[in-house]
Amino acid sequence: MSEWFEPDPEFWKKLSYSTLWKRHWEKVEALREKLIKRFPKLENAMRFGLGAITDKWLKIPPDEKGEPDIMIYCEYKLLCYIEVSGSDKVRMPNSIWIRPDKLEHAKSKEEETWFYMVYPNEIRVLKKGQAERYENSIITVTIKKNEHGRRVPEQYIELPYDESSDEEEIFEWIEQQIT
Numbered sequence: 001m002s003e004w005f006e007p008d009p010e011f012w013k014k015l016s017y018s019t020l021w022k023r024h025w026e027k028v029e030a031l032r033e034k035l036i037k038r039f040p041k042l043e044n045a046m047r048f049g050l051g052a053i054t055d056k057w058l059k060i061p062p063d064e065k066g067e068p069d070i071m072i073y074c075e076y077k078l079l080c081y082i083e084v085s086g087s088d089k090v091r092m093p094n095s096i097w098i099r100p101d102k103l104e105h106a107k108s109k110e111e112e113t114w115f116y117m118v119y120p121n122e123i124r125v126l127k128k129g130q131a132e133r134y135e136n137s138i139i140t141v142t143i144k145k146n147e148h149g150r151r152v153p154e155q156y157i158e159l160p161y162d163e164s165s166d167e168e169e170i171f172e173w174i175e176q177q178i179t
Contacts, residue, residue: 080114107128134163
């Protein structure tokens with residue numbers, strides 16, 4: 001297999017991703033605003049991963065790769081991590097795709113990790129345990145393009161749509177944890 005067809009695990013950091021960085025920031029910011037509106041006491045109880053709340057493209061050090069977008073604290077205790085992802089090109093219902101490095105990071109943490117997946121027509125959420133059941137369901141997709149306009153293959157964990165829920169599930173879970 002030529003190197004052209006091999007998945008590029010570092011593609012997300014390359015300059016060709018810079019136009020998507022702003023879109024990701026907008027998704028994180030929209031979730032932050034929803035959380036504050038629903039849970040005002042969380043306004044100062046959130047920490048954001050490196051680059052999660054800026055529209056500037058950053059070169060993230062390798063040891064910080066996979067850091068979650070949002071960390072929520074309650075009474076000085078880490079409550080959960082939230083990974084914000086999704087696609088502007090995939091409409092639901094469809095398979096859910098999660099980057100393997102994001103699941104690996106989630107598995108390395110004791111606290112709950114939520115995957116908050118934003119799509120053009122809906123938002124889906126799922127917990128780390130749901131994703132773990134499918135960690136060997138690896139697919140290669142080519143929906144992004146490099147700086148030359150060529151499609152770049154990337155690997156994802158594929159989960160059935162039915163494993164996910166609407167975003168109300170994460171809000172109800174947070175409410176249970178903080179009350």
